[in-house]
Amino acid sequence: MRSADTPAAGRLGRIRPTWGIVLLIAGLAAGCGGDDARSGDRLWGAVLDEPLTKPDFVLTTTAGEPYDFRRETAGYVTLLFFGYTHCPDICPVHMANIAAVLHKLTPDVAGRVKVIMVTVDPARDTPDRLRAWLDNFDRGFVGLTGPDSALAAAQRSLGLPPAVKEGSGADYGVGHAAAVFAFTADDLAHVVYPSGVRQVDWAHDLPLLVAGRWRAP
Amino acid sequence: MRPQASIALAALAAAACSHGAPPLAENTGTAVLEAYATASPAPDVSALYFTVENRGAEADTMVAVSTSVGEATLHTVETKDGRSSMRAVERLPVPAGASVHMRPGGYHVMLSALPAPLAAGDSIGVAATFVRAGTLRFRARVMTYSDLVARLEQDGADRR
Numbered sequence: 104m105r106s107a108d109t110p111a112a113g114r115l116g117r118i119r120p121t122w123g124i125v126l127l128i129a130g131l132a133a134g135c136g137g138d139d140a141r142s143g144d145r146l147w148g149a150v151l152d153e154p155l156t157k158p159d160f161v162l163t164t165t166a167g168e169p170y171d172f173r174r175e176t177a178g179y180v181t182l183l184f185f186g187y188t189h190c191p192d193i194c195p196v197h198m199a200n201i202a203a204v205l206h207k208l209t210p211d212v213a214g215r216v217k218v219i220m221v222t223v224d225p226a227r228d229t230p231d232r233l234r235a236w237l238d239n240f241d242r243g244f245v246g247l248t249g250p251d252s253a254l255a256a257a258q259r260s261l262g263l264p265p266a267v268k269e270g271s272g273a274d275y276g277v278g279h280a281a282a283v284f285a286f287t288a289d290d291l292a293h294v295v296y297p298s299g300v301r302q303v304d305w306a307h308d309l310p311l312l313v314a315g316r317w318r319a320p
Numbered sequence: 321m322r323p324q325a326s327i328a329l330a331a332l333a334a335a336a337c338s339h340g341a342p343p344l345a346e347n348t349g350t351a352v353l354e355a356y357a358t359a360s361p362a363p364d365v366s367a368l369y370f371t372v373e374n375r376g377a378e379a380d381t382m383v384a385v386s387t388s389v390g391e392a393t394l395h396t397v398e399t400k401d402g403r404s405s406m407r408a409v410e411r412l413p414v415p416a417g418a419s420v421h422m423r424p425g426g427y428h429v430m431l432s433a434l435p436a437p438l439a440a441g442d443s444i445g446v447a448a449t450f451v452r453a454g455t456l457r458f459r460a461r462v463m464t465y466s467d468l469v470a471r472l473e474q475d476g477a478d479r480r
Binding site: 188189190191192193195196198199200202203232235236239240263264266267269274276277278279280281298299301302303 | 358359361362363365366367391395397399400401402403404405406424425428430431432433464465466468469470473
């Protein structure tokens with residue numbers, strides 16, 4: 104949401120964490136204007152007013168190994184998303200965009216980025232199914248699962264409302280937070296990427312996040 | 321040339337320029353353009369996106385969509401209390417002179433219970449039924465999500 108009277112704001116404007124993310128979907132659509140405000144080292148993602156602390160949780164990888172999120176991702180730019188494999192739209196679009204951009208970045212940048220998808224549908228997302236789904240995008244993407252209580256706790260630790268099952272029958276959907284959280288080497292998320300973020304946004308921001316160099320809003 | 325005809329032709333030309341391709345199907349002014357399905361990352365789930373343009377003088381409404389593979393459900397995405405959810409849409413109005421663009425994060429057709437994964441390079445048959453135009457049949461090319469989004473971003477940039 105570009106605004107002439109707040110030139111320091113990012114392309115999407117500054118927002119409060121968590122609930123404010125909702126507003127960004129509309130903001131993104133409205134903010135896709137010209138390129139004039141998108142220069143320099145400002146992030147194009149949605150910069151948070153208050154950064155979020157990297158959550159402390161241990162879940163299980165698709166190989167069945169425990170994954171201590173804080174320890175495994177220490178020092179990396181870490182993109183954390185809560186999604187599910189029966190999701191036809193938001194989830195695969197995020198993963199495809201991130202993968203496409205990582206594959207174009209130089210290895211010294213791409214190698215500093217970890218992508219973690221935590222399932223919000225553990226009943227249908229078996230480890231094998233989650234692994235195969237992620238492999239369509241990048242074999243290095245980490246898929247995590249666990250008991251419902253642990254998955255809900257991981258979401259709450261970011262201030263997110265835990266995902267909920269919607270509808271009945273085999274084809275049920277899952278309502279879940281649509282944003283990708285980007286943690287930097289300082290173990291904080293200063294910026295999130297809502298549904299609607301584009302490949303050009305990732306291509307612009309990831310090198311800045313890896314370098315730890317962007318202009319504070 | 322009668323003025324009415326030339327105006328209609330000009331409108332058609334403008335519409336054609338905005339998409340750079342003839343419609344995939346058209347009847348009574350309701351046209352389908354740019355239909356893409358996604359290569360399925362899950363064995364049984366995928367998505368279909370297309371654009372409906374109403375070149376006529378009367379509103380039309382899409383009331384059904386089906387494909388040659390699996391089940392098709394028109395969805396939109398709604399966000400409430402921090403959660404984004406898909407909601408099934410029974411009727412998709414297309415006002416006279418307007419276009420409805422299915423896009424990631426908005427209207428999309430969910431393809432489920434696929435008998436086999438869709439692969440990039442394939443195409444699927446689609447039938448979309450409208451109140452006025454009746455059933456329009458067309459084919460949708462299958463491409464990866466990445467290629468689809470890149471194409472739609474380009475298309476969106478052109479349009480903006």
